[in-house]
Amino acid sequence: MILLGTNTSPYVRKVRLVMLEKHIAHDYLVDPPREPGSQVARVNPLGRIPALILDNETCVFDSPVIAEYADALNDTPILIPRNDALARMRVKRWEALADGIMDSAVVVRTERMRDAEHQLADNIDRNNEAISRALVFASDQLGRNEWCEGSAITLADLALASALIYLDLRQPERDWRSAHPNLAKWFSRISERNSMHTVLAE
Ligand SMILES: N[C@@H](CCC(=O)N[C@@H](CS)C(=O)NCC(=O)O)C(=O)O
Incomplete structure (x- = not known):
């Protein structure tokens, strides 16, 4: 494929x-x-x-x-829980949260690419605020846990990592690591994985 x-x-x-x-x-x-x-x-x-x-x-x-x-x-690993409806919902909700951060960051980027006089400040602010709220939610949900959901990696971790990498790329001024040290710690741990090394080098 x-x-x-x-x-x-x-x-x-x-x-x-x-x-x-x-x-x-x-x-x-x-x-x-x-x-x-x-x-x-x-x-x-x-x-x-x-x-x-x-x-x-x-x-x-x-x-x-x-x-x-x-x-x-395949089942190696299972990234979206198969039988536990609540756990499955939480993983899909993490994905929706991360995709929503990406959506808002794309909107902000698109606005910022316009000439200054054509940028919609309201649109930028609304989407930046959504990203900030989503990061607070992510930080609260993660707490001191090692993984976003359960006791192993899931799609939730991969989606959140992708959203944060995109924020680093498009909004380097956003210091989410200082605002949410637990997310920073989690991110630096997940960044050690081979899959992360591969995509970060691309
Ligand atoms: N909800 C879609 C969003 C996909 C999307 O918007 N991708 C962008 C790139 S980041 C795209 O292909 N935009 C069309 C374009 O650039 O013309 C998904 O999750 O796959």
């Missing part, structure tokens, strides 16, 4: 982490959707990445669907 993406997309990075953690063989093809010759719109009607093309040419999108599909391919 082939994963289409770019190295700056946080949604792609989340999916990459899932595939790497589960050792799912795939080709990763950098294919910015807006560049001439991109095959993204041909395979994903939404024209977005990540898009995962299966060997039978089925295209899987968007990132939560890819993550769920990939997780169902």
Whole structure:
């Protein structure tokens, strides 16, 4: 299978982490959707990445669907709890929280790319405030735990890590490590994993 993406997309990075953690063989093809010759719109009607093309040419999108599909391919490890409805909900909620941070950070970035006179300050503020609230929620939920959910790595950790990497990339002025030392500690521990080394080097 082939994963289409770019190295700056946080949604792609989340999916990459899932595939790497589960050792799912795939080709990763950098294919910015807006560049001439991109095959993204041909395979994903939404024209977005990540898009995962299966060997039978089925295209899987968007990132939560890819993550769920990939997780169902093997049990090593199980990243989305299978039988415990509450634990499963919490992992998916972590993913929604992390994706929401990414969504808001993308909005802020898009606004900031406009000429100063065309930037919507309200839109920037509203989305930055949402990110701040989401980080408080994440910090409270994590507490002193080693993992976001349960006693092992899950999709929750990979999604949150992707969101934080994206904040470091696009909002380096946001000092989330000082504001939330427990997130900082958790992040530096998870950053030691091979999967994280791989995506951080991309
Ligand atoms: N909810 C989608 C969001 C995907 C998304 O918006 N990806 C961006 C890149 S970060 C994209 O492909 N945008 C289209 C473009 O750049 O033209 C997901 O989780 O996969």
